[in-house]
Amino acid sequence: xxxxxxxxxxxxxxxxxxxxxxxxxxxxxLLRIDALRVPAGEHIFLRGASGSGKSTLLSLLAxxxxxxxxxxxxxxxxxxxxSGTGRDRMRADHVGFIFQMFNLIPYLSVMENVVLPCGFSxxxxxxxxxxxxxxxxxxxxxxxxxxxxxxxxxxxxxxxLSVGQQQRVAAARALIGAPELVVADEPxxxxxxxxxxxxxxxxxxxxxxxxxxxxxxxxxxALAPMFDRTIELADINHADxxxxxxx
Amino acid sequence: MRTVLxxxxxxxxxxxxxxxxxxxxxxxxxxxxxxxxxxxxxxRESFTSTLSGTDLIVGARSSPVHLLLYSVFHVGNATxxxxxxxxxxxxxxxxxAWTIPLSLGDTHGGFRVLGTGPEFFEHFRFGTGRAxxxxxGQALSGPRDAVLxxxxxxxxxxxxxxxxxxxxxxxxxxxxLHRQHPFVVAGILRHTGTPVDRTVLVRLDGMDAMHQPPAAxxxxxxxxxxxxxxRGAAPPSTAPRAHHHETRHAAAPGxxxxxxxxxxxxxxxxxxxxxxxxxAVLSMQRQINEYRAEPLxxxxxxxxxxxxxxxxxxxxxxxxxxxxxxxxxxxxxxLVALLTSLNERRREMAVxxxxxxxxxxxxxxxxxxxxxxxxxxxAIGIALLYAGLAIGQPWLEARMGLFVPIGWPSMREAGLxxxxxxxxxxxxxxxxxxxxxxxxxxxxxxxx
Numbered sequence: 213x214x215x216x217x218x219x220x221x222x223x224x225x226x227x228x229x230x231x232x233x234x235x236x237x238x239x240x241x242l243l244r245i246d247a248l249r250v251p252a253g254e255h256i257f258l259r260g261a262s263g264s265g266k267s268t269l270l271s272l273l274a275x276x277x278x279x280x281x282x283x284x285x286x287x288x289x290x291x292x293x294x295s296g297t298g299r300d301r302m303r304a305d306h307v308g309f310i311f312q313m314f315n316l317i318p319y320l321s322v323m324e325n326v327v328l329p330c331g332f333s334x335x336x337x338x339x340x341x342x343x344x345x346x347x348x349x350x351x352x353x354x355x356x357x358x359x360x361x362x363x364x365x366x367x368x369x370x371x372x373l374s375v376g377q378q379q380r381v382a383a384a385r386a387l388i389g390a391p392e393l394v395v396a397d398e399p400x401x402x403x404x405x406x407x408x409x410x411x412x413x414x415x416x417x418x419x420x421x422x423x424x425x426x427x428x429x430x431x432x433x434a435l436a437p438m439f440d441r442t443i444e445l446a447d448i449n450h451a452d453x454x455x456x457x458x459x
Numbered sequence: 460m461r462t463v464l465x466x467x468x469x470x471x472x473x474x475x476x477x478x479x480x481x482x483x484x485x486x487x488x489x490x491x492x493x494x495x496x497x498x499x500x501x502x503r504e505s506f507t508s509t510l511s512g513t514d515l516i517v518g519a520r521s522s523p524v525h526l527l528l529y530s531v532f533h534v535g536n537a538t539x540x541x542x543x544x545x546x547x548x549x550x551x552x553x554x555x556a557w558t559i560p561l562s563l564g565d566t567h568g569g570f571r572v573l574g575t576g577p578e579f580f581e582h583f584r585f586g587t588g589r590a591x592x593x594x595x596g597q598a599l600s601g602p603r604d605a606v607l608x609x610x611x612x613x614x615x616x617x618x619x620x621x622x623x624x625x626x627x628x629x630x631x632x633x634x635x636l637h638r639q640h641p642f643v644v645a646g647i648l649r650h651t652g653t654p655v656d657r658t659v660l661v662r663l664d665g666m667d668a669m670h671q672p673p674a675a676x677x678x679x680x681x682x683x684x685x686x687x688x689x690r691g692a693a694p695p696s697t698a699p700r701a702h703h704h705e706t707r708h709a710a711a712p713g714x715x716x717x718x719x720x721x722x723x724x725x726x727x728x729x730x731x732x733x734x735x736x737x738x739a740v741l742s743m744q745r746q747i748n749e750y751r752a753e754p755l756x757x758x759x760x761x762x763x764x765x766x767x768x769x770x771x772x773x774x775x776x777x778x779x780x781x782x783x784x785x786x787x788x789x790x791x792x793x794l795v796a797l798l799t800s801l802n803e804r805r806r807e808m809a810v811x812x813x814x815x816x817x818x819x820x821x822x823x824x825x826x827x828x829x830x831x832x833x834x835x836x837x838a839i840g841i842a843l844l845y846a847g848l849a850i851g852q853p854w855l856e857a858r859m860g861l862f863v864p865i866g867w868p869s870m871r872e873a874g875l876x877x878x879x880x881x882x883x884x885x886x887x888x889x890x891x892x893x894x895x896x897x898x899x900x901x902x903x904x905x906x907x
Contacts, residue, residue: 267904270903271902271903271904274813274903276812276902276903277902296817296818297817297819300812300815300816300817300818301815301817303813303815304814304815304816305815309813309814309903311810311813311903314806314810315810316810317466317807317810317811318473318807319469319470319472319473319474320466320469324469328462328811328814329814329815331461331462331465332462332814332815332816332820333815336815385814
C-alpha cells in the first residue's frame with residue numbers, strides 16, 4: 213500500500229490511515245480517522261454537520277495541511293513525507309477544487325479562470341491539449357458540457373455571473389486537464405434544489421468522462437443516493453473535539 | 460512564472476484607478492529626480508564650457524569666485540575696476556601670448572554690453588576650443604559698431620545696420636541712456652550656448668566715447684563713486700583711477716597708442732590671459748596677485764570652478780534631497796496601496812492555492828505587482844522627462860541661458876532610475892512576504 217506496484221494496479225486516489233489532526237498542539241484532536249480509501253473514479257458523498265472538520269479533512273487530502281500523525285497517500289505518494297512544494301505540485305497536477313462560493317478570480321475572464329490550473333501544472337496542460345487540441349478548446353468544450361456555451365456569458369465579467377453560473381465555471385476549472393481527484397466542498401449550498409440536481413448531474417457526467425474520482429462534501433443528505441458511496445464523517449472520525457474548532 | 464506575471468498585470472488592471480495613481484506618483488518622483496540631476500549636470504557642463512583655452516582671468520582684488528562670476532558669466536557686478544596701465548603692463552609680459560580686455564557695466568534692453576577689442580574675436584574660445592563665428596555682418600571695426608550675441612538679436616529682433624542706444628548701469632530699467640552715442644549693429648554672432656549669446660559687444664573706444672559726458676563728471680564725490688561702483692559702472696572709485704579717467708577724456712583720441720595699436724583707455728573690468736606656455740601659469744598667477752602698482756586677483760578658471768560648485772553644491776544637495784524624499788513618498792504610496800489590498804485578497808489567494816499556486820507564487824504575484832507598478836512608473840517618468848525637456852528646451856535656453864541637449868540618459872541617470880526600480884521591488888517584498896505568510900496560514904480556507 214505504500215506506493216509499490218503503481219503501474220499494474222492503479223493505486224487508490226486517496227488512501228489515508230492513522231490520521232490525527234489538531235489545529236494547535238494544545239487543542240483536542242479535530243480529526244482522528246483510522247482509514248479512508250477513495251478508489252480511482254469513485255464518487256463519494258462525504259456527509260457531516262458544519263464544524264465537524266469536513267473542510268479540514270479536504271485541506272489534508274489536498275496537501276495544504278499536514279496531519280499531526282498518520283499517512284495520507286495521494287495516488288501512492290505519501291503527502292506527509294513530501295515538502296511543501298512537493299505537496300503543492302501534487303495538488304496542482306492531480307486535484308481539482310470547487311468551493312462553496314466565490315470560486316473565481318474576479319479580475320480574470322471566464323476563459324482565463326477555467327484554464328488557470330494549466331498555468332500552474334504542465335501535466336494538466338498537456339492532458340488538456342491531448343484532450344481538446346488546445347487548452348482553450350478543451351475549456352470551451354468543458355464549459356459547453358456544463359451548459360455555459362453562450363458567448364454572451366463568456367464575455368461577461370465573472371462577478372456578473374449568477375452563483376449557479378459561477379459554480380459551473382468553477383467545475384470546468386476543476387475538471388480541466390482531467391485530474392484524478394475532484395474535491396467539491398459544499399458546491400451546491402447556494403443553489404436551489406432544481407439547480408443543485410442539475411449541477412450534480414453535469415458534474416458527474418464530466419467526472420466520469422475525465423475518469424476523476426469525486427469527493428463531494430455536503431451536509432445535505434438529499435444528495436446521497438446519487439453517489440456510489442456515502443460516508444458519514446461522524447462514523448469514521450473518532451475525535452471528540454470535532455464540534456469545537458472546525459470550520 | 461509567466462502565469463504569475465500575467466496575473467499581476469490583470470490584477471493591477473482590475474484596480475486600475477489605484478494602480479494609475481501609484482504609477483503616476485512614481486513617475487512624477489522619477490521626473491523630479493532625473494530632472495534635477497539633468498539640470499545639475501547640464502548647468503555644470505554649460506558653466507565649464509563657457510570658457511576654453513584661457514589660462515588666467517585677472518581683475519581687481521576680489522574673491523576668485525566673484526571674479527569668475529562677473530567676468531565670464533556676467534553674474535553680479537565688479538566692485539572695482541583695474542587700470543589700463545596695469546592691464547598693458549601685464550599684457551606685455553613675455554610669457555603672455557594674448558589678452559582680451561573686458562569692460563562691463565552697461566546694458567541694452569536688459570542684455571549686458573561688453574566693451575572689448577578685436578582680440579575677443581581672435582582669441583576667445585568656448586566649449587571644446589570653438590571660436591566665435593559671425594552669422595551675419597562683420598566683427599567690430601569701428602567705434603560705433605556693435606556685434607550682438609545670437610539671443611540678443613533673436614529676442615530684440617535686430618537686423619544689421621540698426622541703431623541701438625545703450626543704457627548706463629546693469630538694471631533692466633535705467634534712467635540714464637547714452638543717447639548721444641548710438642551704436643550700429645555691425646554683426647550678429649552664431650549661437651554659442653554661453654553668456655556671449657546674451658551680450659552686446661562693442662569696442663572699448665566706442666564705450667569710452669559713449670561715456671564721455673557733455674559735461675565731464677570730474678568731481679569725484681566718494682559717495683557718488685561708491686554708488687557708481689556698486690552699480691558696476693566703469694567710473695573711477697579711487698583717486699589714481701579718477702585721474703586716469705580724466706586724462707583719458709582729455710587725451711582721447713590721444714596719441715598714447717600702444718605697440719599693438721591700442722589707444723589708452725580708462726579702467727577695464729577684467730581681462731583674460733592666454734600664456735605661451737601653460738606651466739608658467741602658477742608663477743604668473745603669483746606675480747599678478749603680488750602686483751605692486753595695484754591690488755589684483757588672477758584666477759585659474761579650471762581651479763575656481765570647483766569653488767563655485769562648493770557654493771552651489773548645498774543647493775544641489777537640497778534639491779536632490781527633496782527629490783529623494785518625493786521618490787520615497789511615491790514608493791510609500793505604493794506600499795500602502797499594496798498592504799491595504801492584502802486583506803481583501805485573501806480569498807483570491809486561497810483560490811489560487813487551490814488551483815496549484817504555491818505560497819512562493821503568491822509571494823511572486825505581490826512582488827510582481829510592485830515590480831510592474833515601479834517599472835511602469837519609471838518608464839513613464841523617463842518619457843515625461845524627455846517630453847518635458849523637448850517642450851522646455853527653448854524656454855530654459857531663453858530664460859536661464861541653459862541649453863539642455865536631449866540625449867541618452869547618462870550613466871548616473873540610468874543608475875538613479877535603476878535604483879528607484881530596485882527600491883520599488885524591494886519595497887514590494889514586504890507585502891509579498893506578508894501575503895506569503897498569510898497564504899501559508901490560510902491554505903485554502905477562506906477567512907474573511
